[in-house]
Amino acid sequence: MDEAPTLAQRARAEAYARGPGWRYDPAYRRIAGALALTEGALLDIGCGPGLVCVHAAAGHPELDCVGIDTNPAMIRLARRSAGRRLNCTFRVMDGAAIRYPAATFHRVVAVQTMHHWTDPDAVLAEIHRVLRPGGIAMLHDADPSAEIDPAFVRRRGRWPPDLWLRQMWRRDSLGDAGFEDMLERTRRLAWADVGVDTLGFYRRIVARR
Ligand SMILES: C[S@@+](CC[C@H](N)C(=O)[O-])C[C@H]1O[C@@H](n2cnc3c(N)ncnc32)[C@H](O)[C@@H]1O
Numbered sequence: 001m002d003e004a005p006t007l008a009q010r011a012r013a014e015a016y017a018r019g020p021g022w023r024y025d026p027a028y029r030r031i032a033g034a035l036a037l038t039e040g041a042l043l044d045i046g047c048g049p050g051l052v053c054v055h056a057a058a059g060h061p062e063l064d065c066v067g068i069d070t071n072p073a074m075i076r077l078a079r080r081s082a083g084r085r086l087n088c089t090f091r092v093m094d095g096a097a098i099r100y101p102a103a104t105f106h107r108v109v110a111v112q113t114m115h116h117w118t119d120p121d122a123v124l125a126e127i128h129r130v131l132r133p134g135g136i137a138m139l140h141d142a143d144p145s146a147e148i149d150p151a152f153v154r155r156r157g158r159w160p161p162d163l164w165l166r167q168m169w170r171r172d173s174l175g176d177a178g179f180e181d182m183l184e185r186t187r188r189l190a191w192a193d194v195g196v197d198t199l200g201f202y203r204r205i206v207a208r209r
Pocket residue numbers: 020021045046047048049050068069070071074093094095096110111112113116117118123172
C-alpha cells in the first residue's frame with residue numbers, strides 16, 4: 001500500500017497532468033518509439049503521469065514497463081493513464097534507491113526529471129546498476145535553445161504559444177551548466193559508451209552499459 005500523497009503532491013500532480021503531461025503527449029510517443037524496444041524491460045525514472053511507459057507498452061505485450069516516481073499522486077495518475085494495460089507497473093520509489101536487482105532493465109529512460117534530483121550521483125549509480133550489459137540509458141532534458149517542434153506539442157488552436165513554451169522550457173530544465181555537470185557525472189561511471197544527442201526539443205544523455 002502506497003503512502004497517501006500530501007495535498008501539495010496532489011496539487012502538483014493534477015496541475016502537471018492537465019498542463020505539460022497533456023501537452024507533451026506527442027513528445028512522449030516519440031520518446032517511447034525512439035527507445036527501440038519491443039520486448040524486455042523498461043524503467044522510467046520520475047515517470048510523472050506515466051505516458052512514456054503507456055506508449056512504449058502499446059502493442060508490445062512482451063515488453064514490461066515500470067515507472068517510478070517519488071510523488072504518490074503522480075503514481076496514481078500513471079496507473080489511471082495505463083488503465084488495463086497489464087504490462088505497465090507504477091511504483092512509488094526514489095531513483096536514488098531503486099528496489100530492483102542489478103541488471104534487470106534493457107532501457108532506462110528519464111524525461112525532464114534530472115533537475116529535481118537531489119542526489120544525482122546516487123541516481124546515476126542506480127541507473128548503471130539496474131541496466132543489463134548492453135542496455136541503454138536515455139536521459140532527456142529540455143534544450144532551451146531548441147526550436148519548438150510542432151509535432152511534439154498538442155495544441156488547442158494557437159495555444160500554447162511558442163514563447164510561453166520556451167519560458168516553461170527554460171524553467172523546467174537543468175540549463176546549460178547543469179546539463180554539462182550531469183554529463184560529467186555520468187561519464188565518471190564505467191559505461192561502454194556515453195554521448196549526447198537531440199530528439200525534437202529535448203537533448204539527451206545516451207549511455208550504453
Ligand atoms: C517535471 S516531472 C516530469 C514527469 C515525466 N517524466 C514527464 O516528462 O511528463 C518530474 C518528476 O520527477 C519526479 N522525481 C523527482 N525526483 C525524483 C527521484 N529522485 N526519483 C523518482 N522520481 C523523482 C517528480 O516527483 C516528478 O513527478
